[in-house]
Amino acid sequence: MKVFLVGEASEHADDLRPHLHDPWEIVELPWSAADSALFDDRIDADDVVVSLRFTRETVAPPFRLLHVPGAGLDRVDFAALSPETMVANVFEHEVPIAEFVLARLLEWEIRAAALQESFGPEAWPSLYRRRVPHGELYGKTLVLIGYGRIGRAIAVRAKAFGVEVVAVDDYAETDAAAHVRPTTDLADLQRRADYVVVACPLTASTAGLVDAAALARMPAHAVLVNVSRAPIVDGHALYEALRDNAIGGAILDVWYRYPGVDDQELAPADDPLWELPNAWCTPHSSAWTTQLPRRRYAVIADNLNRLVAGEELGNLVRPDRVDSSRRSPS
């Protein structure tokens, strides 16, 4: 009974081991074990493969479970898996993403970094006497596009700040943290939004959902936040709206172009959004925490424990429900 940690996963044996109840043999393999049949003869029907990717030219021999150590399934070729092989993924990234969104919205209102920058004996009297009031989250309206795990994690936290949270989602239901409305209500809701947060997957129906017309419906002070996938927002329309101060600002952590292994320089979008003072741009960092892989490998270990105990696994993926247009760079 072996668990193969492939590619990036091979760095996480120590995150997995302490949570395992049974004597699994942990084997570290290179990426080629995910992308070719090179190591297939070492993988038995009882074994588990942990890998962010899985592709083959022909169908792989059956093994017990492919556990993706992330949420995205776009790099798994389900046709390359034997029908007996189960597939599971892990989430947990909703926690750091929600923290990132709240951190940036709070700083958008407070601007504490600038206060800190100028503080000292020379500035103290004038800073104190002429304190410039800042903003608050309290009482604001946040519109979530998408009310899945990430949307809910944002909503719970925003609500604790006295923010009114309204989400558009055609499948989710209203709960204690947010009112959920159909996607067709988005246009109306945008008009009274202080913050619009994109938290839906990229699909054929969400690509370009936030276009020039949608941006034009936002109040002039409103802030657009994208922590999902860049192409849900029309990048050029966003650039123009920000440049012309038609909206208050944008908090962008996801991009239109991702670097390949050899890229030394790469514009993340066609328009230089990062040069605008009202666009706060970061390098797809929101979920990238020290704690995230630890939590994720604890979840994977729990599934391995369940496998041995004959219990139902968590986060099982049904290939027929996977939208192949989803892109998950992280």
Add this chain to the structure above:
Amino acid sequence: MKVFLVGEASEHADDLRPHLHDPWEIVELPWSAADSALFDDRIDADDVVVSLRFTRETVAPPFRLLHVPGAGLDRVDFAALSPETMVANVFEHEVPIAEFVLARLLEWEIRAAALQESFGPEAWPSLYRRRVPHGELYGKTLVLIGYGRIGRAIAVRAKAFGVEVVAVDDYAETDAAAHVRPTTDLADLQRRADYVVVACPLTASTAGLVDAAALARMPAHAVLVNVSRAPIVDGHALYEALRDNAIGGAILDVWYRYPGVDDQELAPADDPLWELPNAWCTPHSSAWTTQLPRRRYAVIADNLNRLVAGEELGNLVRPDRVDSSRRSPS
């Protein structure tokens, strides 16, 4: 029936007026109306004075209510007030102070400003390939010193992030947001704190409460936050602890010296805390929001409406319960 807005309060007639149900005459007066008897003959027994300060060399003639448009009562000389004059204050600052604390703690973990600073086409490939993981609030332990309005506002928000909140307070009780323990437990609690937040008033028993020994009990990664009054923390001991990396850092918004009207330059503390990279220093800004005076004058108007309707007033102050050692620079 007149309401006198004195000094700084005279800037807020427009915040008060829309909330009044009755035909009050609003009169704006200079600070001298608070500090001298100069305007006392204009103030009748039915009238209300709104002022952050109130002093007299002799007792003022009776009027209905002194409404302080802030929380601090240290600039009110109760001996100068007729016994018939009621006194009320307002809070509401717990909302922006709690937002400030969460904003700074989130940024302490995430460091999004630095990511934003370096982002662009030249840095994008290397930033993405060598993303440095940041921290999370989730699962951390926050110890509150004091569980009054500010402490509770912090606790509710921190709890929504999955933070364990423990407060020391000899009068408050455990609630859904925080476990409350007696102040004598502080030493034990500090040892497992990730964040220690000073949120108690400055009194004879809290001055210097966080001294060198208390700082030495904090873990090396822990962060001290002071949004209350500087002298609760021994400034020199804090400087040494930060300089020697004996604690992880400090988030300081309150100071040991406040500028007088003529000060052009003033060191906010004996030791140059603001020069340390692990001390995040701001100029007593946490509560200073655009929304705060609007909310406060709405509360004052509500009290004026209650006065006319013969209802019980909110936030009435009992002079015998005011600790004269409290300092409230804001």
